[in-house]
Amino acid sequence: MLVTIIAGARPNFMKIAPIVHAIQAENAKGKNIDFRLIHTGQHFDKKMSGDFFEQLGIPEPHANLEAGGGTQAEQTAAIMVRFEQELLANPTDLVLVVGDVTSTMACAITAQKLKTPVVHVEAGIRSNDWTMPEEINRLVTDSITNYFFTTSAFANKNLKETGIADDRIFFVGNTMIDTLLKNRNRFTAPPIWNEANLTEKGYLVLTLHRPANVDQEQNLKLLMNEIIANSNGVPIIFPVHPRTAKNLQGLGIYAPNLHFIEPLSYLEFNYLVERAKLVVTDSGGITEETTVMGVPCVTLRDNTERPETITVGTNELIGTDPKAIAPAFGKLFKGEWKKGGIPELWDGNTAVRIVAHLLEIGIKG
Structure with missing residues (x-):
């Protein structure tokens, strides 16, 4: 066959x-x-x-x-x-x-x-x-x-x-979890690890690419400003998707703890995710990986096709309203995030x- x-x-x-x-x-x-x-x-x-x-x-x-x-x-x-x-x-x-x-x-x-x-x-x-x-x-x-x-x-x-x-x-x-588990011991620190003096559970990882978040400049700016304002000054590592990079140009978003970097390879990106204090994303697949690795995750979407990452895992769906970021980050920094488990099979x-x-x-x- x-x-x-x-x-x-x-x-x-x-x-x-x-x-x-x-x-x-x-x-x-x-x-x-x-x-x-x-x-x-x-x-x-x-x-x-x-x-x-x-x-x-x-x-x-x-x-x-x-x-x-x-x-x-x-x-x-x-x-x-x-x-x-x-x-x-x-x-x-x-x-x-x-x-x-x-x-x-x-x-x-x-x-x-x-x-x-x-x-x-x-x-x-x-x-x-x-x-x-x-x-x-x-x-x-x-x-x-x-x-x-x-x-x-x-x-x-x-x-x-x-x-x-x-x-x-x-x-x-x-199968994405098959790949994750098989390669977990091969994760590799990207250059930003040393460049930003990152430490385990001492930084946030951010990814954004969905139109609802990145296509409207004002909404993107509000999201970024809220994430920065509620980050408690810890480094924010943002591998920028090509679509998002185009829309960020000219917005003037800056913070001393915000690090824009090029997209990372699989082994480098998951090295960062596994050691992050929090992942903020609008991706579905990343919520599966954070669930299996036990990493708190905030999803900036109004819906998800992967509800098991919420009902079982470490993910929280907070919507696309920038005002939802402060309470979610507050829960994290107070040590009140749920522990989560791993879905069946x-x-x-x-x-x-x-x-x-x-x-x-x-x-x-």
Whole structure:
């Protein structure tokens, strides 16, 4: 059985790495399974993609579609056109997509048009916020998926409520946590660690990239000012996403404890996260990593597709109103943050379970 695996953007690489490794392990045992890895090129900055292949031990892709840049529509179209050519030249038994980026949706549509079954890893998660491009990608992908691999009971429930049969849903856990646990002992201090004289639990990590937070200059400035004002003077380390960097220009935001830095590699970023006093973010994936590492996390969003990071984990959803920052930070600095736990099956063995199910699917044909 040949499985074509799609990776397009930074979060995808953490999710596919353990699946690739698990397929390689089964193949070495003589099992009838192999993979073809396709990089759509959705992210083309080296820090946002290239380093991940090296650091996570992922082999070079069999093909790079080089479909980065442009509007959402242009990128979707470019990926579909080029992936269609790829599939026609290299037929496969299954197309495996992960997460909720543009590549996920575009490749799922293309595969189904060519009558190739689709496997969706991280299926069923929902924010119910249609203003997010990722939510559209999730809804479209899951509406045409054949086999659903899920991270939580919430995702299972979402799928069942849309009429998906139980025998097509596989609750396997979270492959991003497989990658985190496998690489935890390899985390590497970035240059900012020494440059800013950082100490364990003595600084905050900040990431922002969602339109609701960064596209309106006044709101972005208010958010930044509130974060600075309530930081108790501890260093704030802000690896700046390219989208955010563009919008920060000209705002004149400055504080002696605020450090703008370039995007970090996976191993460097998680070195900072693991040792942070608090992570402030609008990313979904980071909330999963902070939950497993037991690091307090504040999410600047009005909704989340990962509620288990709140009900079980260390994450708190506070919305996008800058006024919500002061009470959240106050709770942290008073030592009143919840302890949190680890969601079910987030144990580092998700990819092994996925490949076992893929082999079962291959046998059934």
